[in-house]
Amino acid sequence: MKFAKWIVMGTGGVILVLLSVVLISPKTVHALAAALVQVTNTTANPVPTAPAVPGNPFFATMQLSGTGAQSAGPGTGTLGITQIVITNEDPTVNQVNIFAALMSSGTCGGIGNVEAATNPFLIVKVQPNSTIVIPAPTPIVFTPQDGYDSVNHTCVAASMPITGGNVFVTVNGFVN
Numbered sequence: 001m002k003f004a005k006w007i008v009m010g011t012g013g014v015i016l017v018l019l020s021v022v023l024i025s026p027k028t029v030h031a032l033a034a035a036l037v038q039v040t041n042t043t044a045n046p047v048p049t050a051p052a053v054p055g056n057p058f059f060a061t062m063q064l065s066g067t068g069a070q071s072a073g074p075g076t077g078t079l080g081i082t083q084i085v086i087t088n089e090d091p092t093v094n095q096v097n098i099f100a101a102l103m104s105s106g107t108c109g110g111i112g113n114v115e116a117a118t119n120p121f122l123i124v125k126v127q128p129n130s131t132i133v134i135p136a137p138t139p140i141v142f143t144p145q146d147g148y149d150s151v152n153h154t155c156v157a158a159s160m161p162i163t164g165g166n167v168f169v170t171v172n173g174f175v176n
Contacts, residue, residue: 055080055176060109062158064096065165069117071101073108073142073155074175080139081156081173086124087131093164098122098171101157103147108155115148117157139173 041047058079060072073079086096099117106113120140126132144152158169 055174058171058173058175060156060171062169062171064158064160064167064169067160067163068111069097069101069114069157069159070111070169071103071108071114071155071157072171073101073153075108075154076144076152077154077175078144079142079154079156079173079175081142081171082136082139083172084122084124084134084136085131085168085170085172086126086134087168087170088126088128089166089168090164091128093160093162093167094125094128095161096124096126096167096169097159097161098124098169099157099159100142100145101147101153101155102145103149103151103153103155105147105149108153114155114157114159117159118145 055077058074062070062072064070084098088094088096097117099121100119101108101114102116102118104113104115120142122140124132124134142154142156144154147153154175156171160167
């Protein structure tokens with residue numbers, strides 16, 4: 001009788017250990033978790049979704065000449081710049097400033113209405129007669145700024161600290 005009891009207890013212990021191993025294995029744990037937490041999208045109980053693209057695409061080119069700043073932008077919303085391309089065709093220019101523009105009047109996209117600069121402010125060193133591509137893995141964010149005309153503008157601007165010409169600044173990104 002004692003021997004049969006030991007056999008039953010030993011067999012039960014082995015079965016319990018095997019069952020524990022099966023239940024603790026990653027596939028089993030994952031299957032149990034999936035069965036307990038399952039989200040379904042029904043018309044009565046919809047699951048909120050977000051668009052895969054963060055906003056509307058944005059692209060602008062500014063041609064710099066002299067020392068004045070030129071602006072570009074959507075005018076409203078939040079602008080996220082993901083790439084800046086600077087093509088410097090001038091033999092004397094070696095720096096370009098990229099910044100959020102504080103406008104004196106009008107809208108983005110002009111020359112002569114950029115009154116001041118605010119953050120984000122980038123100083124980019126660029127060789128004469130060359131092109132530089134600056135990727136931004138995390139977008140450089142330009143939010144609406146209250147300009148000197150008391151109007152919010154979302155504008156990116158570019159300028160050169162010295163008199164020069166034939167410098168092109170292209171910005172790519174998206175607007176939310």
